[in-house]
Amino acid sequence: MKKYIIGNWKMNLNVHEASLFATKLSQGLPIRRDVETVVCPSFVALQPLSLQVDHRQMKLGAQDCYWRDSGAFTGEVAATQLRGLAQYVLVGHSERRHIFGEHDRDIRFKVQAALRNGLTPVLCVGETELERKEGDTAHVLEDQIVSGLMNVGSDQIDQVLVTYEPLWTISTSGSPHVPQQHELEQVVKIIRSKVTHMFGREAGKAIPVLYGGSVDKDNARIFLSVEGIDGALVGAKSLIAPEFISIVEIASEIAKEEKK
Ligand code: PGA
Numbered sequence: 001m002k003k004y005i006i007g008n009w010k011m012n013l014n015v016h017e018a019s020l021f022a023t024k025l026s027q028g029l030p031i032r033r034d035v036e037t038v039v040c041p042s043f044v045a046l047q048p049l050s051l052q053v054d055h056r057q058m059k060l061g062a063q064d065c066y067w068r069d070s071g072a073f074t075g076e077v078a079a080t081q082l083r084g085l086a087q088y089v090l091v092g093h094s095e096r097r098h099i100f101g102e103h104d105r106d107i108r109f110k111v112q113a114a115l116r117n118g119l120t121p122v123l124c125v126g127e128t129e130l131e132r133k134e135g136d137t138a139h140v141l142e143d144q145i146v147s148g149l150m151n152v153g154s155d156q157i158d159q160v161l162v163t164y165e166p167l168w169t170i171s172t173s174g175s176p177h178v179p180q181q182h183e184l185e186q187v188v189k190i191i192r193s194k195v196t197h198m199f200g201r202e203a204g205k206a207i208p209v210l211y212g213g214s215v216d217k218d219n220a221r222i223f224l225s226v227e228g229i230d231g232a233l234v235g236a237k238s239l240i241a242p243e244f245i246s247i248v249e250i251a252s253e254i255a256k257e258e259k260k
Contacts, residue, residue, distance in 0.1 A: 001258065003224065003251035004161065004208055004231030006038040006061060006122065007238025008090065018045035021241065022053055028245040031056045034255035036231075037248050038088050039238065043077050050085045061088030061122065064096055067109035069116075079113040089114045090233075091121045092148060094167050098128075104147035111148055115156050122161045122233070123148045124212070125191070129168040137166075138190050145194040157199045161208045162191055163233045169213025171236060178214050181226050188228035217246035224254045 013021055018041045029037060031054075040061040041049055049060055062085075066076035082089060091114060092107035107123070114121035125144040127137045145162070152160060164187050169178050179187070188209050196204025211223045212233030223229055231251065237243040 001230060001255070002034060002036055002208075003255045004036045004038065004210055005244075005248045005251050006040065006088070006090075006163075006210065006231065006233045007244055008040045008063065008093070008212075008233055008235050009042065009239060010063065010095070010235060011042060012239055013041065013045065015045050015048055018042075019048060019052060021239070022049055022058075024241040025244065026054060026057055028241060029057045029248060032248070032252050034259075035248055035251045040086075040088070040090060046082070046085045055087075059087045060085065061090060062086045062119075063090050063093065065089050065091070065110055065113060065119070067106065067113040069113070079110070079117040079119055082119060083117050086119060088120045088122055088161075090163075091123050092144070093124045094126055094165055094170060098167070104144065107144075107148050108150055111160070112151055115152065115159060120159055120161060122163055122210070124163045124165050124233070126164055126166040126213075128166075132166065132168060137187065141187065141190050142194050145191060146198065149195070149198060152199075154199055154203070157195070157203045158206060161210060161231075162195070163210040163212050164188070164191060165212035165233060172214045178219060178223075179211075181222060184211060184223065184226045184229065188226065192228060215247065217243050217250065220247045220250045221254070224251055 037058040038061045040063050062082050065079040069080045091110045096102045111121045127140040131140050192204045195207050208230040210231040211229050215232045215234045216237045
């Protein structure tokens with residue numbers, strides 16, 4: 001199965017820096033069919049990068065979108081405005097949920113807005129440290145999945161990606177605080193069984209499930225080898241070209257091994 005490596009640049013790089021960085025990436029990223037490489041720059045860099053990047057090498061994603069199609073929503077960017085600029089959009093990233101107070105309802109509407117506009121939503125789900133300690137991980141994830149995908153049609157579910165990004169793992173690189181393989185396996189099962197419950201067995205099996213949280217070139221193989229994990233959402237290390245390229249290479253190696 002194809003792997004997905006998505007780089008989330010967050011609020012980093014101005015337009016000029018983003019362009020230089022994309023050039024650097026393109027020099028090290030061969031065109032691959034077994035890995036879908038996506039980078040998510042800030043909104044301001046999306047338009048110039050949409051003209052610059054070779055889409056066979058890397059696709060573009062937005063880090064968020066608003067769910068209304070147009071109107072008096074100062075500061076927001078609608079999914080309609082991303083058409084033609086991005087192919088993917090992150091929805092419900094934990095920084096949106098926890099710093100900007102996004103609710104499940106907003107996230108649900110954003111998933112629908114993305115689909116309505118031909119973008120692939122990458123629905124991010126994950127529990128906090130406290131929820132984990134209290135043994136609530138399964139409940140939290142199930143709620144986030146049900147709520148996020150509630151209004152998705154059964155003919156649309158094949159256009160959705162899910163990323164498991166527990167809050168306690170984000171931005172901890174240095175001494176990465178990450179889930180064990182068996183924990184991740186367990187979580188993937190929870191996510192897939194919820195999707196199965198909502199959309200049927202085929203969808204539960206086919207939906208790409210990614211892991212995110214302090215992924216680097218040294219731990220990527222571990223995560224990408226977990227059964228049921230189809231890729232990674234990479235934050236800090238997606239801003240270091242050789243590191244991000246290595247993660248894409250590892251994903252490609254694993255995709256090839258799985259094919260054998
Ligand atoms: P990180 O961020 O890889 O820096 O932990 C991941 C993310 O928040 O998307």
